[in-house]
Amino acid sequence: MKRKGQASIAALVLGLMFLIGVGGVVYMFTSDTFEREAPQIALAKEIEWNLKEPLKIQVGDTSGISFVEAALFDGEKSVVVDTKEFKEKQQVVDINVSFPKMGLNPNQKVFELTIKAIDQSKWNFFAGNTAEVKAVIKVDTKRPEVNIINNSYKITKGGVATVVFRAYDEAMKSLYIETNFGKKFYPTPFYKEGYYVSFVAWPTVIENFSASIVAVDRAGNISRFNIPYFLQDKKYRTSTIALQDRFLEGKISDLIAEVAPAQSSLSSLEKFKYVNEDMRKGNEEEILKATSNVPVEIIKDFRLKPFYPLRNGQVVASFGDHRFYEYNKQPVSESFHLGLDFASNAQAPMQTSNDGIVVFARENGIYGNNIIIAHGLGVYSLYGHCSSYMVKEGDSVKAGETIAKTGVTGLALGDHLHFGMYVQGVDVRPEEWMDEVWLKESVYSVMDASKKMIER
Structure with a gap:
């Protein structure tokens, strides 16, 4: 009986040891402490270098980096240019490789860069995982x-x-x-x-x-x-405009209700400030996105006819006008007018004077129904306050084609066209693009x- 008891105890001990061993193996293969992934080294196979600015290289590992070494080899000798050790867990480290002042020939045209990294994993008998990556360094010290x-x-x-x-x-x-x-x-x-x-x-x-x-x-x-x-x-014009209750309670409240109903609880002056500042900023950001693209295909020539977007239209507001708004002689807000306003008959047809692609045709806050056409080389024309569209985004338009009719959408008090010109997202003087002499002297010549x- 005694021997049987001893045998049972021994079997139990062995069973426990086996379970502990299995558990230990499972733990080693599943625990982050014993993770088996080698560090990741962000290094291209070939790198051009001027030997002046340090090469920036990033090394990462989920268990943390314990050691990084960078060495340059010129074909005859190798020089360690940077070594770092980390005791604290750092999953991502940046190293800057500078060319050594001594040990290597600076006139050499090609070097080999070796980056070695060891992580903080307990794998490999607590030695961690090791990664080593090499890159060919081509020396280029000549400026473009x-x-x-x-x-x-x-x-x-x-x-x-x-x-x-x-x-x-x-x-x-x-x-x-x-x-x-x-x-x-x-x-x-x-x-x-x-x-x-x-x-x-x-x-x-x-x-x-x-x-x-x-x-x-x-x-x-x-x-x-x-x-x-x-x-x-x-010098551009500055204007001081007295805000009237009829305008605040009419056009401004209507625009808020239509475009930004969440702001309807604001006071009349707060609504105006929101329209003139916050809404305007968002609208101009939309225009910036639509007018910033620049063609990358080679061009042999570039020609535009002078822009005349509204036949018999009279200029009723100038470009660059800096407007200061007051209420009861107290300053409220300010803004810049980024185009020319033309007025003619109500719902007068507006034409594009040059071929182009419609890149924007939608409602845009203070600009109302808004059309933007790309004419190439980063040049865009803009048409605001349209009562209706006759084109859609993606359409190709030809010079002389009617694209819309004037209206009172957006922040327009009377029926008119807001006409703007943009170069790579910057609003510019439409008058230049309407002037045949300027086009010839400043562009074509x-x-x-x-x-x-x-x-x-």
């Missing part, structure tokens, strides 16, 4: 070539100018025109490979203007070339002369 072929002589505040230039680099990464106010204009390939054309715009709210062509290659080399425009200042110089 940039030179201006031709440009408009001047740019007027609120207006537009043209530039044609050549830009070349085998590893070109980005190419744009940078302004002093943060806006980037993107060029379109022009006439022959390696040549580009772009319009730039000077907003009315910016006091000064400068623009530079910026070319950046994949190695991080940057070229900047200032465009030498003569700057012509222009610049492009025609550029083509002759390119052919030399």
Whole structure:
């Protein structure tokens, strides 16, 4: 009996040990502590590098990174350029690889970069999982070539100018025109490979203007070339408008009820501020999205006829007008008028003066029924307060085609057309695009002369 009891105890102990062993194995294969995935190293197979700016590399692992090492090899010797150890759990780490001051030949054109990483997993007998990735480093210290072929002589505040230039680099990464106010204009390939054309715009709210062509290659080399425009200042009208109760309780309340019923509980002045500031901002953001696209296909030429959107229309409000609104002689709000207002007969037909694609045809708050047409090279025409549409988004339209009729939709008191011109999302003076002399001198002559110089 005693032996049988001892045997039972032994069997029980063995069974418990077996269960513990199985449980331990299951735990090892399912627990995050013993995860078996190697660290992820974000490293391309080939990298261009100018040896100046550090290479930024990201390493990640769910269990955390414990060790990272970066080494450069020039074909003869290897130099460790960065080593980091982490005791705290960090699932993502960034390392900056800088070229060493000693140990490697800076005139070498090709290097091999090796990144080794070990995670904090207890797998592999507590040694963790290891990953090692290599990349070929191609040294490129030459800046992209940039030179201006031709440009408009001047740019007027609120207006537009043209530039044609050549830009070349085998590893070109980005190419744009940078302004002093943060806006980037993107060029379109022009006439022959390696040549580009772009319009730039000077907003009315910016006091000064400068623009530079910026070319950046994949190695991080940057070229900047200032465009030498003569700057012509222009003063725009300022207006003080007294708000009337009839307007606040009529047009403003109606627009709120139609477009923003959730704001119906606001007071009359609060409704006006909402319409003139919040609604206007949202509407202009819609216009910005619709007018920011720039063609990337090469163009051989660019021609537009002067814009005359409303036959026999009279200008009743000017572009760039800075309006200050008052109630009982107390300031309430302000805004800028971003187009020309034309009035003619009620529900007068409006035409597009040039071919284009309808990119926007829908209700847009203060602009009412709103149409926007793309004419190429980042140029767009806008038609607001339409009573009805005769086109839809995606339609191709021809010069002289009737696209809509004037109306009183949106924030329009009387039947009229709000006509605007945009260049890469920036509202610009419609008068320039209605002027045949300006089009010839500032656009066509610049492009025609550029083509002759390119052919030399």
